[in-house]
Structures are given as structure tokens and as C-alpha cells.
Amino acid sequence: MRVTISDVAREAGVSASTVSRVIHDNPRISTETKVRVRDAMEQLHYVPNALARGLARSSTGNLGLILPNSSDNLFMNPFFIEAMRGIGVEAQSRGYNIMFSFSNNEEEEVGFIRNYIHSRWVDGIILLASRENDRCMAYLQDRGFPFVVVGRPEDAGSALWVDNDNFHAVYNATNLLIDRGSRCPAFAGGPEAFSVTRDRLNGFRQALRIRGLRDDDGMVGFGADFSEAEGSRTMERILSAGTPDAVVTTDDHIAFGVLEALENAGAGTVAVVGFNNTLRGRYQRPTLSSVDVNPAALGAGAAGLLIDHVRGVGEPVDHRIVDTVLIERETTAPERFPPSAER
Amino acid sequence: MRVTISDVAREAGVSASTVSRVIHDNPRISTETKVRVRDAMEQLHYVPNALARGLARSSTGNLGLILPNSSDNLFMNPFFIEAMRGIGVEAQSRGYNIMFSFSNNEEEEVGFIRNYIHSRWVDGIILLASRENDRCMAYLQDRGFPFVVVGRPEDAGSALWVDNDNFHAVYNATNLLIDRGSRCPAFAGGPEAFSVTRDRLNGFRQALRIRGLRDDDGMVGFGADFSEAEGSRTMERILSAGTPDAVVTTDDHIAFGVLEALENAGAGTVAVVGFNNTLRGRYQRPTLSSVDVNPAALGAGAAGLLIDHVRGVGEPVDHRIVDTVLIERETTAPERFPPSAER
DNA sequence: TTGTAAGCGTTATCAA
């Protein structure tokens, strides 16, 4: 019933190896037989058996995707499905399939990886990590198995990774605020210890510098964490130094706190930009402008980098940086900016 | 470097076929050799090569998942990721892997299916359809390839499918409202032509009947579609017949319209239940109580049904019905019910 | 209870 390579060979009057060569576009094969074989394949609706091919080549054309241990409602965040979509689309366009696993804990995660690797289902692994994925990374690095991490690992080592461009995200957002008329923007970040916070602050400062605005330390604040409450406190601290005409934050939750503090201080119409483009930002009032980290691009980048790597093609880079997109909503509407801004 | 079945055989001093038999728990094998082989496998960290196994058995232990053509922001809806999670967890627990594809259009969808089937990557296919998936279903049915549809197909034919329990969802919701003190609940549905609407109305009526409440036709309304605007109109029609003390709807968007109409009629505190547990319902004010269709259970059910089918185990059923869950939020808070309800 | 040997459908090496 199912048609194999020998069926095609018989039909075309050649040997199986010739058919195989035609399939792989082997240059040293006469155009004539090429055509004959192609016709036969067409006629018989021949599709190569991927398992046999994989066995013979010892490579599958599959990538394994490990999703994080999310007991809670982590998946409420569209990040994951969008990242999966990016991964899927990129992989498809390059002839790869994706196998995925949802883990419940780190133990399981490693188990899935082991299974993928040792039963030889996949040629490489994509780690879609919500946290530091130590055990998985360690396991993969131990075995020298190709993998890529979405999100820059604290200790990258030899790992491939893809992350968004934190510096430019905030640089661009700040620039936009200045374009709109802001002359005294503030920065409300998370803990200064995190490199993402510092990267983003650098983006903020760079924008001020280039646009010739004063870089006032009083207008820069950090929180102890990324929570709404800390966002409020940070904003209050900033307000005690003066009232900014726009605020850039490093997380939507911080932004929610900032909005609240501004409201309480009677400055409820100051422009605010969040980060991560959460759902709440979409639905609350006022709707929150936010930097979208472009999860689809992140996923596509990861898949592409990994495929380049396992194929041994492309530049030998070990990471990619993905552009972000500022999603504009009510909190950066033009009417939130001082009228002096109008040209 | 990589250890094969013959390595294990050599180590255990038996033949490869014996090892294979031990792996598959063949009954007619001495306990002694079984132990010896198991030890050897352990010691060598042996894991069978899935490709070779699949080739020999002509079955892979993989299922293909086809996601709908969603150019837009369909994936904003947590339904998909949750369904994927259910599918993944169920498949994993039964030793199956999932391969997925995102399609951009029906053409592509069929292409992926063809690829999965003919290159023999998968043993069965799960269709996670947002619409009537005619071409895919037709293609699969034509070839007699095992597949399951999430969501009841209009014309199921011989297809396997999994759907949620529309009758009980509304039956239970109505019962809850009555428990809370409602004595005159209303029903605001979508088009009566849809079987889901009728199933849900039956659930509503059954609850009234069993609880001895009057089934007043004036308290039942249908809309021309599932939109917010139609929800408002439907509610206005109901209000012209009298004021209910609670409203069950068949969609969150209808519920949003209902809430608006109630508000306009000065009955803004009447309890309301939506359906499908959309994100907007979570974040708007008041937060909307809604029937969650339990996408994870739907996914798990689909995977389970398909696996049973391809394995030829389990009862020979062609569908499964999955329970829903009522997510309670502000629109069914106790204070929305008449105090006479207190016992 | 265990071993031998013939597939499963490709690819790759070596001759021709």
C-alpha cells in the first residue's frame, strides 16, 4: 500500500540509490533520469519515510521544545503561545518539526530532555525558560547536545541564547516621550542589581543625553522588586524630588503602581510606559502603553539560531538580540503631554 | 559512543531479541535473564532508538497537532495554550510525543497534515479547530487516518471528537443562581439555530423545572449573533417583559451587552453569568463570572481518545464530553442577590 | 525460554 523508494526505482527503471540521489539533488546525475525519477515520484505520490531517513542519517529534522514548570496561571501570559508560534513558523519554513513537552517540575524537565536526546527524537533543544534553568542547561552542556535558551542565561557559558534588546527598548520609548513633548521624564525601575534594569536605565540615560535633556538623579528610582507596591513607592520617592512629565518603567506591574502614585499625587495624567505588555495593561483603565518583547520574534530567533548551529551553517554566533515594539495605548496619548510640546 | 541493543545484549550475554523481549515485558522470558538484561540496560544507560523502533513497528508514538490559521490575535485567548497543555500532559503520561504546526491558511494546514501522514511522523492527528475544519477533516477521512477534533464538528461522520457539556454547564450555573436566592432568572442566548444555544437553553429550563420555578418565555431571549450589541438588545427585550433577578448568557460578549442594558435600566446589580471565560471578563469592572470550558480537559480528552483509538484499547466510543467549570467573580457575588434569599 | 535471521525504508560507500 505505502510506496517506498524501491517502488519509485522500479517505476523509473533505476536503482534505489539513484532515486535517493535525485531526492537530494545530487549534482552528478543526468538530467534525463532526474526527470524520469521525478515523474515516477509524482505519479506514485511518493514521500520519503522520515523514520528510515532519520535512522540512516542519524538526524531527525526535529527540535524539542521544553516549556517551563508552570503550576500556576503562567500561561495566561500570551508570551508562551506567541513564542511557540514564532518557533513553529521558523522551524516549518526551514523544514523542521517541533516536539513539545510541558513539565511540572525541574525533575520532569530533565526527564523529557533525556528522553528526547537518548531516544534520538530531536537534533536540538529549545529551552523556553521562565527562570534560571540550571539543571536543564547543565545536563545539556554536560552532554554537549545542541540547545538554545530563550532569555539570556545568567551564566551563558557556551550556550546559545536569544534575548530582547533592553537598551534600545527603553532608549526608543524615552525618545518617543521626548518627541511627544516630554522635557523631564523619569525612570522607575526594578532592582538595580539586575542587569536588565541597568541595561534599560542606560537606554533611558542615553536618550536624555542625545536629546540634550538634563539627567537628574532625582528622576531615577529603583524598587526592591517588580511589584505594583514597589512601583508606587518608587514613584513616591521620585515625586518627592519633583514632578516628571512622563515616566518610563521596566515592568507593567511597576507601571500600575506608578499610575496609582501619580493619581494620588494629583498627577494622574502624566504619561507612563510599561514593559512586557501584560494582559492587564490591555484591559485596565487607562490602558497602558507598554514595550512588547516580541515573543514571536524571540521564538523564531531561537529556532533559527539553533537550526543554523546544528546544520553548521550561518555565522558562528552564539546569540541573537531581538527588537522590541512599543505598543501605544492611552497612557501615552498625545493629550497627556504638556501643550508646550506642540510645534 | 551511543549504546545500542546489541551492546546491551553483549553485556548481558544474551541475544538482541532477548533484550527486545525484556524491554517489552514479554511474559515468556525467565526472571533470571530479565534481571540480568535490566541490569545491563541500567549500567549502560541504554535508551532504545525511537527511530529504529518506529521503523520496525511502523508506528511512532507521536501525535500531530494542527493549530488553526490565526492571522489575528486569536492566540490572545488562553484557550489554545491551555488546550495544548492538556494535550501535552495526557500524551506524556501515556508515552506519546506531540508535534505541532501553526498554519497560516487552510492550504497550509492540509500541507502539514499530508507531511505528517506520508512521511510517517505521527500515528494520529489532533485538529484544534477554530472553525469548521472541512478540508482537513475531509482529507483525513479520505485516507482513513486516525484523528480527533476538539469541538464538535457540524458533520461528525466517523470522526472522533471532544466537546464540552453545554447542557450541564448552564444547568449548573442556573442552579447556583437559584441556590443563591434567584427566583426569577433569565436566559440570554445567541442564535436559536445553533445547537449549542439550544443545548444550553435546555440546561436552563431543566434547572427551573427541577427547582420548581416558573419557566417564563418572557425571560428567555435570543440574539442574532454572539455580539455585545445583540446581548444588549436581547436584554432590553427581556426587560420589557419584566425584571429578572439573575441572567444566564451563552457567551461573555453577550454578557457584556446584558450588563450594559441592565445598567441603563437601573438594574445594574442583577447577577450575570457569561460563557467562555474570556480575558476581558477577568479584567473589566465588574469582573464577570463565566463558564470556563476547561480547555486543558478538552485537550487531554482529545489526546486520550485518539490514543485509545490508535492503540485499539478502551471502549470503542467516538466522542467525549468534558465538564465545564463556573468561575465565580463579581457579577455573581452574594450581595447581588435579593436579601429574601438568606436562609 | 532463547537465538537466528529477515525485514522496516533510507543513506552512503565502493565499484563499475
Place this chain on the structure above:
DNA sequence: TTGATAACGCTTACAA
């Protein structure tokens, strides 16, 4: 430019 033939690693009659 093409064809045998031996892997690839496992399963499964068929024998023993």
C-alpha cells in the same frame, strides 16, 4: 553517471 551492498537499530516470525 549509475548500481550493489552494507549499514542504521530495532522487532518479530520461525527455529531450536
